[in-house]
Amino acid sequence: MKLGTLLGTEGGPAVTGFAIDHRKVAPGTVFGAFEGATVNGEDFIPAAVAAGAIAVVARPEAVVEGAVHIADRNPRERFARLAAAFFAPFPGTAVAVTGTNGKTSTVELTRQLWRMQGHHAASIGTLGVTTADDRVSTGLTTPDVVTFLSNVAGLAREGVTHVAFEASSHGLSQYRTEGLPVRAAAFTNLSRDHLDYHGDMATYFTAKLRLFSEVLDPDGTAVVWVDDPHADRVIDLARMRGNRLLTVGEHGETLRLVGRDPTLLGQTLMIEAEGETHKVNLPLIGAYQAANALTAAALVLATGGDLKATLAGLSRLQPVRGRLERAVITRSGAPVYVDYAHTPDALEAAIAALKPHAAGRLIVVFGAGGDRDTGKRKPMGAAAAAGADLVIVTDDNPRSEDPAAIRAQVLEGAPAAREIGGRRDAIAAAIAEAGPEDIVLLAGKGHEQGQIVGDLVLPFDDVAVARECAETA
Numbered sequence: 398m399k400l401g402t403l404l405g406t407e408g409g410p411a412v413t414g415f416a417i418d419h420r421k422v423a424p425g426t427v428f429g430a431f432e433g434a435t436v437n438g439e440d441f442i443p444a445a446v447a448a449g450a451i452a453v454v455a456r457p458e459a460v461v462e463g464a465v466h467i468a469d470r471n472p473r474e475r476f477a478r479l480a481a482a483f484f485a486p487f488p489g490t491a492v493a494v495t496g497t498n499g500k501t502s503t504v505e506l507t508r509q510l511w512r513m514q515g516h517h518a519a520s521i522g523t524l525g526v527t528t529a530d531d532r533v534s535t536g537l538t539t540p541d542v543v544t545f546l547s548n549v550a551g552l553a554r555e556g557v558t559h560v561a562f563e564a565s566s567h568g569l570s571q572y573r574t575e576g577l578p579v580r581a582a583a584f585t586n587l588s589r590d591h592l593d594y595h596g597d598m599a600t601y602f603t604a605k606l607r608l609f610s611e612v613l614d615p616d617g618t619a620v621v622w623v624d625d626p627h628a629d630r631v632i633d634l635a636r637m638r639g640n641r642l643l644t645v646g647e648h649g650e651t652l653r654l655v656g657r658d659p660t661l662l663g664q665t666l667m668i669e670a671e672g673e674t675h676k677v678n679l680p681l682i683g684a685y686q687a688a689n690a691l692t693a694a695a696l697v698l699a700t701g702g703d704l705k706a707t708l709a710g711l712s713r714l715q716p717v718r719g720r721l722e723r724a725v726i727t728r729s730g731a732p733v734y735v736d737y738a739h740t741p742d743a744l745e746a747a748i749a750a751l752k753p754h755a756a757g758r759l760i761v762v763f764g765a766g767g768d769r770d771t772g773k774r775k776p777m778g779a780a781a782a783a784g785a786d787l788v789i790v791t792d793d794n795p796r797s798e799d800p801a802a803i804r805a806q807v808l809e810g811a812p813a814a815r816e817i818g819g820r821r822d823a824i825a826a827a828i829a830e831a832g833p834e835d836i837v838l839l840a841g842k843g844h845e846q847g848q849i850v851g852d853l854v855l856p857f858d859d860v861a862v863a864r865e866c867a868e869t870a
């Protein structure tokens with residue numbers, strides 16, 4: 398593709414690729430120079446041009462010599478749209494999910510439901526780029542714009558027609574997915590997280606609302622979990638914009654949850670839809686997975702899915718990696734669950750999911766990530782102390798922070814909790830302590846395969862460690 402074609406002029410050099418890191422520039426690359434959280438990408442423009450960049454997307458005040466300066470007040474958005482034109486075509490049906498919690502679960506459940514209806518489907522998010530037979534991690538929930546758009550185009554070349562992706566608030570703020578048409582967008586919930594980046598809840602919510610105000614196709618469908626207190630803002634936005642609106646939840650119009658009874662390995666849902674009541678045996682435990690399953694079902698309906706087939710599909714859903722995943726049953730008979738809860742709201746949800754199944758005590762082991770929102774640590778301790786019978790505070794991913802300092806902040810919310818710094822020791826202690834009527838919940842790391850300590854990523858998988866500890870307990 399010629400640069401002129403991209404810019405709506407004529408001719409010019411051939412475009413060979415796109416990059417936002419100067420170290421990835423090759424001859425023919427269009428370079429995006431963005432002011433970032435740690436450095437200013439504009440500082441690398443000369444090096445990018447020296448490496449062969451033929452054009453640079455940057456603010457008008459940036460200095461570009463030896464390459465075309467594509468000047469724009471919002472260089473991230475302009476770059477994404479140009480890159481999308483270069484990487485296209487994409488799968489015909491793309492949907493996005495945003496919310497503090499439930500994004501990964503919902504996109505994965507959507508992928509499974511689409512597949513049951515015969516679609517070649519994929520999901521992109523925290524677990525990576527997932528298709529029916531493959532999963533490749535990208536390191537982020539919403540990958541950087543070049544990784545994201547090139548991967549989505551790659552999926553189309555593989556024959557994928559339906560993709561569901563997680564629109565994180567960081568990803569929305571940084572225009573990482575702009576240029577990919579979005580046929581439906583779902584809102585799960587909003588609670589405290591990522592205030593280290595957004596500063597306050599209003600800014601955090603505004604970042605998420607951009608999915609509905611700008612990213613969702615004007616003739617696209619908004620899917621809203623209406624039981625969340627923030628849902629009204631999303632509904633108002635969808636109505637104002639004239640988007641089709643599907644609502645789910647106990648107060649939903651499209652899929653109204655009228656009954657939910659926990660069973661041994663899941664739950665029976667009563668769902669009102671199109672004037673009829675449907676009974677569904679969902680093989681996932683917890684109110685939160687019922688919420689995500691209904692949201693996923695509505696996304697499938699929003700993209701042409703048949704109601705009966707979609708509701709029937711709910712009974713065949715497979716658990717999502719690291720989301721209330723049962724890792725092992727201890728020698729004493731206590732099940733050990735691994736969950737990704739790393740916010741106060743999520744901890745509450747995971748504990749509420751397991752509590753009805755614990756005839757004895759619920760033992761919770763968790764910590765909090767370093768270099769993330771510090772304000773959520775005490776409320777996380779409080780959420781665990783309020784819902785669990787025994788709380789063990791340990792390390793999550795300390796990153797560049799002092800692990801003991803992080804634990805101390807969490808313990809402020811759970812003064813009666815035990816503190817065991819090493820995560821493996823904490824898991825071992827919980828498993829040794831658990832009796833036949835008890836349940837153990839390991840929260841915060843879920844599917845993660847490593848523990849980030851300083852610059853190191855030490856191999857660590859909660860599921861594997863739980864199994865090893867259960868062997869020797």
Ligand SMILES: CC(=O)N[C@H]1[C@@H](OP(=O)(O)OP(=O)(O)OC[C@H]2O[C@@H](n3ccc(=O)[nH]c3=O)[C@H](O)[C@@H]2O)O[C@H](CO)[C@@H](O)[C@@H]1O[C@H](C)C(=O)N[C@@H](C)C(=O)N[C@H](CCC(=O)O)C(=O)O
Pocket residue numbers: 417418419420429430431432433434435436437438439441536537538539540541542565566567568571594
């Ligand atoms: C805080 C944050 O979101 N940072 C992301 C952001 O970096 P940034 O724009 O701030 O970039 P920077 O490091 O300041 O550099 C500025 C620019 O100069 C460029 N550069 C930099 C150095 C160099 O030598 N040459 C060069 O060209 C960079 O590529 C960048 O474009 O853009 C980068 C490229 O897309 C991302 O890799 C990076 O993610 C960092 C690694 C990260 O940890 N992000 C996490 C917090 C994140 O995004 N999490 C969300 C939320 C998960 C959830 O939902 O809970 C996610 O979607 O994963």
Ligand SMILES: Nc1ncnc2c1ncn2[C@@H]1O[C@H](COP(=O)(O)OP(=O)(O)OP(=O)(O)O)[C@@H](O)[C@H]1O
Pocket residue numbers: 496497498499500501502503523538563565585586685686688689719720721736737738739742743744746747843
């Ligand atoms: N609908 C929900 N309501 C409340 N809590 C939820 C919900 N869905 C998931 N959770 C909790 O949040 C945790 C993370 O779930 P999930 O990975 O689906 O969320 P996410 O939005 O993708 O998170 P992240 O922003 O870290 O990528 C779960 O392990 C569970 O504890």
Ligand SMILES: N[C@H](CCC[C@H](N)C(=O)O)C(=O)O
Pocket residue numbers: 739765766767769793794841842845
């Ligand atoms: N166990 C991780 C979960 C959060 C990871 C991701 N959601 C992010 O914020 O980057 C941590 O707390 O460090």
Ligand SMILES: [Mg+2]
Pocket residue numbers: 500501502522523524538563
């Ligand atoms: Mg996720």
